[in-house]
Amino acid sequence: MSIDIYEIAAEALSLAEARKGSLRGILFSLKGKSSGNWKSAYALAHETQRFHEVLQAAIEECATVLELCEGLRERKLWWLVRVLCYDATIGSGRKKVRSRKGSIARIVSKNANVLQDAIKAQHGGQWQNRNELLGTADGVKGLPRYARVNLIKGTRERALSIYKDEGYEVAVDEHIPNLLIFPRGTDLHSHETVGRGEVILQDKSSCMAAEATSPQPNWLVLDACAAPGNKSTHLASILLSKGSTIRPCVLAIDRDEKRFQILKDKVKTAGAEDLVQCTRTDFLSIDPAKKPFCDVKAIVLDPSCSGSGLRNRVSVSESSNREHMKRLGKLAHVQKLLLKHALSFPNVVVVSY
Numbered sequence: 001m002s003i004d005i006y007e008i009a010a011e012a013l014s015l016a017e018a019r020k021g022s023l024r025g026i027l028f029s030l031k032g033k034s035s036g037n038w039k040s041a042y043a044l045a046h047e048t049q050r051f052h053e054v055l056q057a058a059i060e061e062c063a064t065v066l067e068l069c070e071g072l073r074e075r076k077l078w079w080l081v082r083v084l085c086y087d088a089t090i091g092s093g094r095k096k097v098r099s100r101k102g103s104i105a106r107i108v109s110k111n112a113n114v115l116q117d118a119i120k121a122q123h124g125g126q127w128q129n130r131n132e133l134l135g136t137a138d139g140v141k142g143l144p145r146y147a148r149v150n151l152i153k154g155t156r157e158r159a160l161s162i163y164k165d166e167g168y169e170v171a172v173d174e175h176i177p178n179l180l181i182f183p184r185g186t187d188l189h190s191h192e193t194v195g196r197g198e199v200i201l202q203d204k205s206s207c208m209a210a211e212a213t214s215p216q217p218n219w220l221v222l223d224a225c226a227a228p229g230n231k232s233t234h235l236a237s238i239l240l241s242k243g244s245t246i247r248p249c250v251l252a253i254d255r256d257e258k259r260f261q262i263l264k265d266k267v268k269t270a271g272a273e274d275l276v277q278c279t280r281t282d283f284l285s286i287d288p289a290k291k292p293f294c295d296v297k298a299i300v301l302d303p304s305c306s307g308s309g310l311r312n313r314v315s316v317s318e319s320s321n322r323e324h325m326k327r328l329g330k331l332a333h334v335q336k337l338l339l340k341h342a343l344s345f346p347n348v349v350v351v352s353y
Contacts (some may be wrong), residue, residue, distance in 0.1 A: 226252035227259030229266030
């Protein structure tokens, strides 16, 4: 059965990553399977590999595409996302990506502008030649891959043993005790520990809210803007490790339908369904005087905003900056309302904002 150039490129890259041969050799072996221009597939695979780190950094700045990737288990599908991202942003195939059938292409196409903006941000807001992009993601290139051990399903010692036995270079973060550090570029998305929910791929910055909250045994904690769910499961993991016996111990709130489904899926994968109660509602609509909210001891308030990925942000053009300032003005008002509401809960002793 013949397949299109995107699938050819993705299959070749996944096989090369698995050390089944050189990328060039694998592409030649797949030549007979191509339903399109094989030379285009060849170029697409090599260019995606060449700009891999730039693309990966952009994906990590786009929540929708990152969430899509986190739900994929096959290496080939992960590479398909990267190949499509390349052609929709750095390459010249945005129209082809838009016309391609399938949910992956649809999501990449819909978020192409966000991905392109993230790539531009790595290079001061613009680039004249795509070769300039190579080696420009200064804040990103040095960042390692982080992975949090989910204490609901496993232990740090077990996770370390598995990774070291398989030859991974891994260390423990000095500030967050159950956060593992791998060299940048380490791809764990298809690893069985991630698939089983024993380890959760989560950046260090994302882990800080739960650690800073430091919930005490049998506290009821509210995650106010919970999707995609990593903070909620982290809070549950901390509470369980401290001996909490109340169920649920975390109330996870999100109002967006699609993100709420992702939240529920993450909680299920983490084995936290009895620990985390998911509710689809607007945080501002909650009455703090009513049960169970009147019993909440801590609130994690981390609403999404245009500051996502601040560690990688650099200067932008003046016109773009004006647009950002307008949007930030609106966001500031909403964030002020959210924070005031969080502080109105009668028994809250900690608000992590």
